[in-house]
Amino acid sequence: MIPGLALLVLVVLVGCDEAPVDAPRDVGLDAHLDAPELARALPPFLPEGGGPVAIGPREERVSSAACGACHAREHAAWTRSAHARSHLDPLYQRELAIRPSRACERCHAPLAEEVSSRTEGAWADEGVGCASCHVRDGVVVHTRASGQAPHETRIDARVGEVEGCRSCHQFHFPAPERPSLHATFDPNDWLQDTVSEWSASAEGARGLTCIGCHLAEDEGRHDHALPGLRDRAMRARALDVEAEVHVERRVDVVTLTLRSRAGHAVPTGDLYRVLEVRAWREGEPASARSEQLGRVYERRGAHRLEVEDDRVMPSEPRVVTLRLPRLDRTDRPVSWTIRVWRLDPAVVRRAQLEDAVHEFAHGRLVPSRRPSEQ
Ligand code: HEC
Ligand code: HEC
Ligand code: HEC
Ligand code: HEC
Ligand code: HEC
Structure with missing residues (x-):
């Protein structure tokens, strides 16, 4: 590990005194609830429809590449994932060009600081980067803290449950941004319904979550390559x-x-x-x-x-x-x-x-x- 970098990360990630409104500290520690119940009882991890994610002020931001300096294995796997390409993906860029909309970028470029109908820049290109799931208000969030990290880790049960995926994988058609002469999709209809489908499945009924299949665990490490349709x-x-x-x-x-x-x-x-x-x-x-x-x-x-x-x-x-x-x-x-x-x-x-x-x-x-x- 590069000592200079460790110091930088400490400065960068530590130092959030106020607990954010929607994520009380150590939200994973309630002894009465198991992790899925606790994750459901908490407010949404992100609003329905995605980001922008409140990962912290500009000068405290940490890119996926910076996390990767220490987490080489997760970073190498994530680089191959559909999440890493969600903004640069050619099919997505093709559709966005036909129907430019801010709503799209909230999920496909959730780390972008300013979301517009044609968001650009390194934070947009990260797609669903490490920070989308693991950083809130300048602090790493995770299901558990090993005590081995050079950064603060705040415990949050939602990261390891379906709640961590729901906001981007279960959502309605966005309301049209401007009046249209053409018929538009009904904002009361689901555009993607994956979490409800999962709730109705035998796998869901026996508690096998999105993470169990798409970020499978092997000796305490989860596969960040996110195998799915392309695998x-x-x-x-x-x-x-x-x-x-x-x-x-x-x-x-x-x-x-x-x-x-x-x-x-x-x-x-x-x-x-x-x-x-x-x-x-x-x-x-x-x-x-x-x-x-x-x-x-x-x-x-x-x-x-x-x-x-x-x-x-x-x-x-x-x-x-x-x-x-x-x-x-x-x-x-x-x-x-x-x-x-x-x-x-x-x-x-x-x-x-x-x-x-x-x-x-x-x-x-x-x-x-x-x-x-x-
Ligand atoms: C300077 C090195 C370093 C950097 C940079 C770094 N980490 Fe870590 N992190 C560690 C070490 C060491 C551990 C503990 C052992 C392990 O799980 O790899 C850890 C642990 C974790 C854990 C598990 C929880 C815990 O406390 O053990 C998560 C999640 C995590 N890091 C995410 C991130 C993310 C996201 C970033 C970028 C925003 C990041 N880390 C940047 C070194 C680093
Ligand atoms: C609430 C989050 C969210 C919003 C908003 C959203 N998407 Fe997506 N999009 C996703 C997810 C999740 C997938 C992956 C689902 C899948 O693989 O079928 C996806 C997949 C896609 C794909 C397929 C990519 C490929 O290579 O196969 C395209 C194209 C796409 N979205 C375009 C758009 C456009 C255009 C908009 C705006 C009108 C939009 N999306 C809004 C979450 C979102
Ligand atoms: C911030 C929004 C966001 C969050 C949170 C999120 N995703 Fe996604 N996910 C996307 C988008 C956008 C895509 C589409 C990428 C593309 O195809 O261009 C996607 C694609 C996928 C795919 C398709 C991979 C493929 O190649 O077919 C899987 C599987 C997936 N996500 C699983 C998950 C799981 C599991 C979680 C929770 C641990 C999660 N996602 C959380 C936005 C998100
Ligand atoms: C029992 C294992 C299993 C579980 C649980 C599971 N998936 Fe999948 N998922 C798969 C398999 C296998 C594929 C590949 C086949 C396919 O694309 O339909 C897939 C494909 C996908 C895709 C690619 C899109 C597409 O067009 O099919 C997305 C997105 C996705 N899953 C998201 C999720 C989310 C979100 C959850 C949790 C709500 C979840 N999955 C739960 C096994 C699982
Ligand atoms: C779509 C959400 C998502 C993204 C993006 C993501 N992770 Fe994770 N990460 C998870 C989940 C889910 C777990 C396992 C949670 C649990 O322990 O139940 C995890 C676990 C971890 C762990 C603990 C060790 C392990 O494998 O269990 C580290 C370290 C980590 N992630 C680092 C990273 C880094 C670095 C990046 C970016 C290169 C990243 N993650 C991107 C969801 C994500």
Whole structure:
């Protein structure tokens, strides 16, 4: 450790005399409540809709790189995470350019000192940096204090619970900033609903939290790379798939039953995510059929309202049936794939955003004939 830096951090992080209004000191120490109950009893860790985060005055701010000087492991992992890219992310910047809004930056650039519809600068580029989750009013906050840190640590149960994620992962459509001639999303609707979905899941019911899956613990260290949709191993464990195909006259009928094991809907999060189920008879590309599952909006008066949501919900299986025409008389194996498109497939194709498509599962089946067909 660099002694000069340690001193700097001490000066920088210590020295907050007043307890902030929304975070009493040592809020994790109430003996009567367990950590999840305590975290829920406290005021929101951040307001719904995200920052700006009250990490402290300008001269006391500490960047993720500065934390990384001592926490090299967490920093290296975080650098690979979607949180580290949340502001620079090309898909986000693309959408922001189409619909500039201050509301977006509160979550995608929560550390920016001044939030505008086109926030710029190093603090914005940090995205969801260390301080978004670990610094309030110039002090490091955490679930526990090891006593080994050269900085003050204030105990706060919310950091280790769903409450630490809720403000940015469960929120309504922002109210329009200016009058619009076009239909706008209804500010009473959820834009992202991940925490409610989680509450309705078997994983949530047995107390497995967002952190348990996305910041998994190994020997007391949590994985700050935040594996999610972009991570192959996470995608592989997201769905249980039962596949079956049988012949009915001149079609192969493929039935795929999907169950979420992700602790929330698949896909969750952003409203433009689409799950595509596709099947085809091998060697017969023209037989391919697909179905897209996602959230569908239509104009109703002044608002665009959700009229359909056929994502794979955590509580119920989703059955998809595809009927593939038999273009010749040969019995051929059937192949299927399940993929998530991060934006509407038409947009992805038009803008050639190939890396916005991720495979979840694939398989191959040999059609079986029902007794009546033989
Ligand atoms: C000068 C070195 C140094 C810097 C800079 C530093 N830390 Fe630490 N920190 C430590 C050490 C040493 C520990 C105790 C051992 C451990 O957990 O790594 C610690 C512990 C922690 C803990 C666990 C709680 C505790 O008290 O043990 C958290 C959370 C934490 N640091 C976050 C941060 C964040 C966020 C930043 C930047 C704002 C930061 N640290 C900057 C050295 C540093
Ligand atoms: C300050 C707001 C904020 C907080 C707090 C926050 N997130 Fe996020 N999170 C985001 C944003 C913004 C993105 C989108 C990044 C992108 O894809 O550009 C995101 C993305 C993610 C992803 C997607 C990763 C992927 O590649 O698919 C996961 C998983 C995630 N967050 C989990 C969590 C968990 C777990 C917590 C609580 C410990 C948390 N987040 C707290 C704002 C936040
Ligand atoms: C049982 C483990 C598990 C739990 C609990 C869990 N997740 Fe996930 N999550 C996954 C898996 C697996 C994926 C990858 C599949 C996917 O993207 O749907 C994922 C994907 C995501 C994504 C990527 C977005 C997308 O389009 O699918 C976000 C954001 C996310 N989770 C946030 C959360 C938050 C917030 C919580 C807590 C409320 C949470 N997760 C709880 C396993 C979990
Ligand atoms: C999205 C929120 C989030 C961000 C961003 C984040 N952390 Fe963490 N961090 C957590 C959570 C959650 C834990 C585990 C809490 C618990 O103990 O239950 C944790 C744990 C830690 C610990 C204690 C050791 C361990 O792994 O349990 C340190 C040190 C730490 N973080 C440092 C950092 C640093 C440095 C950064 C930036 C490079 C950072 N964190 C970014 C949420 C976050
Ligand atoms: C309350 C927090 C919050 C606000 C406000 C917010 N977002 Fe997000 N955004 C997130 C989270 C969390 C994710 C990650 C969810 C997921 O992976 O599906 C995300 C994901 C995205 C993605 C997908 C990024 C990718 O690479 O796949 C885009 C694009 C996006 N947001 C654009 C916007 C725009 C434009 C606005 C303003 C109109 C906005 N967001 C407002 C939290 C927020």
